Amino acid sequence: MYLDATQIETLYSKIQEYDRIIIHRHVRPDPDALGSQYGLKYLIEGKFPNKQVKAAGTVSKGLSWLASTEEVTEADYSGSLVIIVDTANSPRIDGKYYASGAEMIKIDHHPEVENFGTLEIVHTEASSCSEIIAEISHYLGGRLPMNQAAAKILYAGIVGDTGRFLFNSTTSITFNAAARLLAFDFNAFEISDRFQTMSAKEAKFQGHTMNNMTVTEYGVASVMITRQDLLDFDITEEQTNSIVGLPGQIEGVVTWVIFVEQEGANESYRCRIRSKGPSINEIAANHYGGGHPKASGAKAYSYKEVEAILAELKEASIAYKSN
CATH class of the missing domain: 3.90.1640.10 (inorganic pyrophosphatase (n-terminal core))
Structure with missing residues (x-):
């Protein structure tokens, strides 16, 4: 206890x-x-x-x-x-x-x-x-x-x-x-x-997510969800929760991030970061977020910051695999 x-x-x-x-x-x-x-x-x-x-x-x-x-x-x-x-x-x-x-x-x-x-x-x-x-x-x-x-x-x-x-x-x-x-x-x-239940729209959106996912040789998966994607599939940002675990089902993926473009004139993204190996909460803390070692959230206020998060996940994945 x-x-x-x-x-x-x-x-x-x-x-x-x-x-x-x-x-x-x-x-x-x-x-x-x-x-x-x-x-x-x-x-x-x-x-x-x-x-x-x-x-x-x-x-x-x-x-x-x-x-x-x-x-x-x-x-x-x-x-x-x-x-x-x-x-x-x-x-x-x-x-x-x-x-x-x-x-x-x-x-x-x-x-x-x-x-x-x-x-x-x-x-x-x-x-x-x-x-x-x-x-x-x-x-x-x-x-x-x-x-x-x-x-x-x-x-x-x-x-x-x-x-x-x-x-x-x-x-x-x-x-x-x-x-x-x-x-x-x-x-x-x-x-x-x-x-575990989802709407038919969410199921179709899952297929779109898998088709547009990037998986690197280092075991880092990522996907960008745009505002247009949400409109095309007629789903809310909240409903994107249904895809959070998808990348982890792919063989060889040890950590992943889903970027969801936010509304507004300024460029910004909600980042859902997950892992089956490396600790990712400190990476999230570097980008206006936090959470658990295997499940965290963050924010990116430019595409440059998106690339920075991916670079940090790459380094974390390399370090994890080397150990």
């Missing part, structure tokens, strides 16, 4: 102390961000029904089946406890007023990028932040007991961040946590099915 008992006892005492708690997570939330955020919210509300617990940030249409956006105003932060989940650095926190609360706590599983909060519960060995929240509830037992609403969304968060238990971040702790959550009455198949 990776939890630190002293930290968890401190967290619980802070939850007891404050009547208003606001939970934040990172921008462009994935299932784990929402799972850990709303899972913690439902746990606190279940044990302390008289407390006001709010989840800050917007929710994309594609994940509206998991959670909906809640209204949080600046006035809500007065005298409140702010908890930031699944976020390594403050620029990625979704919301304006997170620093206006009386106290801040960080709960995360990303490699350390920035220290913030009077208490930091960070465990990079965890498969997901949702797993950490589930383990906290398990440790505290009846003091913060699991309930059905929390179990369902925490399970979805774990499934999302482990690629349905396929990624190497999955451990025996992950499976034990998932097993305890599955004891509650929700449809686990429906959750997994949502993650």
Whole structure:
């Protein structure tokens, strides 16, 4: 067990102390961000029904089946406890007023990028932040007991961040946590099915992606998705999530990046970087991003920066293969 008992006892005492708690997570939330955020919210509300617990940030249409956006105003932060989940650095926190609360706590599983909060519960060995929240509830037992609403969304968060238990971040702790959550009455198949189901348009777009992918002799794959591509296939930027894992299915590819051209007059690209070998989170950090050693995001503000990212991935791949 990776939890630190002293930290968890401190967290619980802070939850007891404050009547208003606001939970934040990172921008462009994935299932784990929402799972850990709303899972913690439902746990606190279940044990302390008289407390006001709010989840800050917007929710994309594609994940509206998991959670909906809640209204949080600046006035809500007065005298409140702010908890930031699944976020390594403050620029990625979704919301304006997170620093206006009386106290801040960080709960995360990303490699350390920035220290913030009077208490930091960070465990990079965890498969997901949702797993950490589930383990906290398990440790505290009846003091913060699991309930059905929390179990369902925490399970979805774990499934999302482990690629349905396929990624190497999955451990025996992950499976034990998932097993305890599955004891509650929700449809686990429906959750997994949502993650793998795509529209016919997305399926055609996957074929376009494979046809336009570049794979180098060093095992670096890349593909550029333009605004025109999105128009031609009538899909949103969010729907490009369906192609993120595709390059990794190609034999010989050890790391890859998907560049998605952003709207606006200025040249810019969203960069989804993945790896089956070399660590890529430091490369992402060099380009306005961050994340995990095998899954990170970044930004490029020129084609020259696109080329720089590819060059850094090449060097990382060469170093990895040489070892």
